[in-house]
Amino acid sequence: MGNVMSLKKATLLIIVILLIDQISKFxxxxxxxxxHRIEVFDWFQILFVENDGMAWGTKLSDFITGISDRTAKLALTIFRIVAVVGIAYWLVTSVKKKGSRILIVAIALIFAGALGNIIDSVFYGLIFNDSHSQVATFLPEAGYDTLFHGKVVDMLHFPIWQGVLPNWMPFVGGDYFTFFEPVFNVADMAISSGIGLLIVFNKKAFHQEEEELEAPVFVENE
Known part of the structure; x- marks a missing residue:
């Protein structure tokens, strides 16, 4: 990879990911x-589920007592929006500072994925009716919920291995287990890929910032 990446190219990457994510969800x-599920391979299925909370279906109300699910959902959506604004600022700043290409790509992936799931959370409750025992309608007379209370659409499932765990295993022996159990979407993949790039290529991603910190500063004597 080259050393720098323009904001225009980063924006194009974001748009492509958003389009793939939203088209697949629609x-x-x-x-x-x-x-409803379709088995593509033994290890890959298209399985439609909706996520009303954080990663792995966790809800904010699971950790904070005395808060309703709807209030927790609204708080989570607002937090996501604030976080995306922060990621956008990080992206623009990194481009202006001529950050490494790996860093810009990673931030763009994380931003696109976060924004893709925010679109679901903010608008899907208005633009779709519910999917329980039916196929949803786009732009119905009444949606399944209000603004900021939409559910994130997930559909990618990779049950690579399913079976009963050996009895000799502590705590879980004899239980039926699926690897990999979570269902996710293109936006989740983008976020995971971006974070993965930052972890695996940490030194290359932040190489320029480290050089700036280590560079000697010369001050003229008055």
Missing amino acids: YIKTQFALH
């Missing part, structure tokens, strides 16, 4: 009833 939402 297709699933308007073609599948909730929990």
Whole structure:
């Protein structure tokens, strides 16, 4: 990879990811009833589920007592929006400082993925009706919920291995187990890929920033 990446190219990458993410979600939402699945391979399925909370279906109300699910959902969506604004600022600043290409690509991936899931959370409750025992309609007379209370659409499932765990294993022996259990979407993949790039190529991603910190500063004597 080259050393720098322009904001224009980063924006193009973001737009491409957003289009793939939203087109796949629109297709699933308007073609599948909730929990409908298609087995593509033994290890890969298209499975329509909706995520009402954080990663792995966790809810903010699971950690904070005395807060309703709806209030927790609204708080989480607002937090995501604030976080995306922060990521956008990080992206623009990194481009202006001529950050490494790996860093710019990683931030763009994280931004696109976060924004893709925010679109679901903010608007999907208004523009779709529910998918319980039916295929949802786009722009119905009444959506399944209000603004900021939409559910994130997930559809990619990789049950690479399924079976009963050996009895000799502590705590989980004899239990039926699926690897990999979570269902996710293109936006989740973008976020994970961006974070993965920052972890695996940490030194290359932040190489320029480290050089600036280590560079000697010369001050003229008055």
